[in-house]
Structures are given as C-alpha cells and as structure tokens.
Amino acid sequence: MRYFNDALVWLNDPLNWTNPGGIFARLSEHLRISAAAVLLGCLIAWPLGLWLGHRGRGGDLVVLVSNVTLAIPTLSLLTLISLSAVGFGEAAVILALTVFAIPPLLANAYTGLREVDPEVRDAARGMGLSGWQLLYQVELPLSVPYLAAGFRTAAVQVVATASLAALVAGGGLGQIIAEGFGLGIGVAGGQVVAGGLLVAGLALLVEGVFAVTERLVTPRPLRRARGMRRAGATAANV
C-alpha cells in the first residue's frame, strides 16, 4: 500500500501537474497524438471501407488487414518508423498508431454497408438513384451506427496504445510511467503507480465518453444489436 500512498502524494504535488513534462503537458501531447492518428485513420479507412462495401467485394482484404495488424507488435512499428525516413518524433508515433486505428474503422465501414437491407438498395435503384446517390443518400446514413462503433473502438484503442509512445521517448502520459521505471521502482514506485492510474483513467474516460456519444449519434430505431455490431471490431493490440 506504500506505493499507493506515494502515488497520492505524487498526484497531490501541483508542480507534477504544471511543470514542463508534467501531467498537463503530457496529457495534451497524448490527446494531440491520438486525435491525429484517429483522424488520419478515418481519412484512409472510411473511404476504402465504404467503397469496398458499396461494391460488395474485398471482404477478405478487410479480414486480412485485421489479422495481420493483430500479430504485429505496436512497439515494432513505433521503433521501425522512428528509424525510417520519417525520423523520430510525433510524426512517427502518429503513423504507427494510425496503422492500428485502421482495422476497426475499415471493418465497421465495410460491415455497415454490407448490412444494408438489399431490398432498400433495390428500392433506391428502382427510384433511379445512381451509384453515388445510393452510397450518399441511402447506404451511408444507414451505416452510421457501424461507423460510430468503429470510431469508438479505434479511438479507445489509439488512446490506450498511445501510452506506448513513451517507450520510444515519443511523449504522452506513458512517459510518466516510463520515467518512473527509469528511476527504479524503489525510488519512483509512487510515480509509476500514479502514471498507471492516469493512463487507465484516461482510457476508461474516453471509452465512457464515446459510448455515450455513439448512443447519441445513432438514430433511435437503429439502437439495437449493439453486441452484434461490436463483434465486427478487432481486438485491441496494446
């Protein structure tokens, strides 16, 4: 229990919050990196997933992307991209996280479009809608619940994974934990536990906020079979 008391003492020191490299600075780094990775992931995965779903092909590709990224350690991409032409820093971390944001976004976009009732699609075609009109006016609105579920899974996963950026000195809240381990558990056990509480708290908070948001953006008649929808999401790899 000593370490929990140490952690509370550490968290109670205002300087640990406001210092350069303190909690506020690390938190804003963490959120900035995560937001950039999720947005980049959306820009890549959504158009691709919607297009594949609209054409009704490429399901194998979607599954393959999910399985492959599940087997690649986050740490591999973080270290490799840092040593590539991209160089050290936020850009490398964001790119690595984007790779892990893509599978849930892609899988849910694809599934969302595939789950549109074929009769609805038929009716839309019968009314004379072109392919693009069908996609934008019919399929896209109907797959919003899936897109929202994918976004939530990706966001939670990226916020959790972003803590690993600390292992390549890439910033974020994980840095507090990594620095604590660097000093040694005996000396900085309190800081390590405090960092653990902060990172875990942030992940749970983000999960909660997005669960509520997902519910709000999902039209009432479509609020069913949530479990089914989440089943399409891939397991987090953090």
Place this chain on the structure above:
Amino acid sequence: MSLPDSPVLVYADAANPWFSWQFLQENQDAVLSALREHASLTAEAVALAALVAIPLAVLGYWFRPLTAPILALTGVLYTIPSLALFALLAPFLPGRVTVLVGLVTYALLVITRNAVAGLTQVPEPVRDAARGMGYGRLAQLWRIELPLALPGILTGLRLATVSTVALVTVGVLNGHGALGEFLTAGFRAGYRAEITTATIIIFSLGLVLDLVLAGVGRLLTPWARRRAA
C-alpha cells in the same frame, strides 16, 4: 517531443540495412533464448487465461443474468492499457509475474466472449435430447455442450494467442519483454536490422501458434470436418 541525447545520430550514416543475416547468425543464441522465453510467456499466459475464462463463461452460460456483468468486467480490464496495468502491478509483484498477470488480464475478454458465444450456440434440441437421456448438468456440460462449443472456444484461444505474442513486447518496460528487448535495443542503437529481425520472428511465432491451434481444433472436432467435406 524531446529525445534524450543519444549516440543514435552518429550511426545514421553507417551501414544500416533493414535486414542482416549476419546479425541473426552472430546473435543466434540470444535470439533463440528470447524466442523460448517469448513462447513460454505466451503459452503460460494463454493457459492461465483459459483456466479463468472458460469457467467464467460456463458460469455466465448457466446463470444467464451473470453473462452481462462478467463480460462488462472483463471488458473494463481489457480497456485498461497494458502499460498502465504493468505500472499498477509492478511495485507489488516480481518482474516476470507482473508481465504474466498483465497478459492474462488481457486475454480474458477474448476467450470469455468467444466461449460464451460458443456455448450459447448449442442448439436447444440437442440440450433437450441430452436432458431426456438423463445427463446431469455437469455431464451434459462436459460431454455435450463444451465439445459443441469447441469451435468458439478455439477461436477465442487463437485470437488471444496471436495478440498475446504481440503484447509480450510491452514487457520491455521492466526488462521482461523477451523478443521485445531486441526492439528497444535496436531502437537505442539506431540499428534497423535488429528490429526487423525481431519483428519477423514475433510475427512468425504468432502465425505458427495460430496454425498449431487451428490444427488442434481440426483434430478435436472431426464432425465439423466431415460436415465440410
């Protein structure tokens, strides 16, 4: 975004291939022992997780109102980032145990969820027939329901195994990252081949274990194979 001063940049112009057989040959012993450690951490973690998760799934299956809380609890544990979990456990447990407990916590959700799905997919007529033949609850579970839920259970085990293989690397935080140690060592030295080599081995380990489990699944469910043929 500050990187501590390191000799990394000094090496930037030196030969820095993306892959090197020479590196692999010269470090054969270290790589092999890390591979053994990686495989044994994975096997222990998945086995322990299965020992906890499958009884939990059975509990949720027998007492339906418990299913949602069980999945919610394992879901919360799953949401906590591995780094935070290791940080919260490290002061209280020995290094290797910290990593192991973290990995088990992570594998729980996937195995439990798939086992529950597998069990609930057992057709009602089958259970009815089992009851009619006089099976007790345990005998019915052991002889009828668990075998029929095997495909679901194995799916969970395969997913858990593949993600655990990748996750072991986070153990570098307290020096128990097995093959992950090569990732951070390569990063510190700025040497790419070390990272690529370790990544390829880790990826292949996941693939091989996945195929092994898939094979075990085929052997254990001959009826599914016959149906497919």
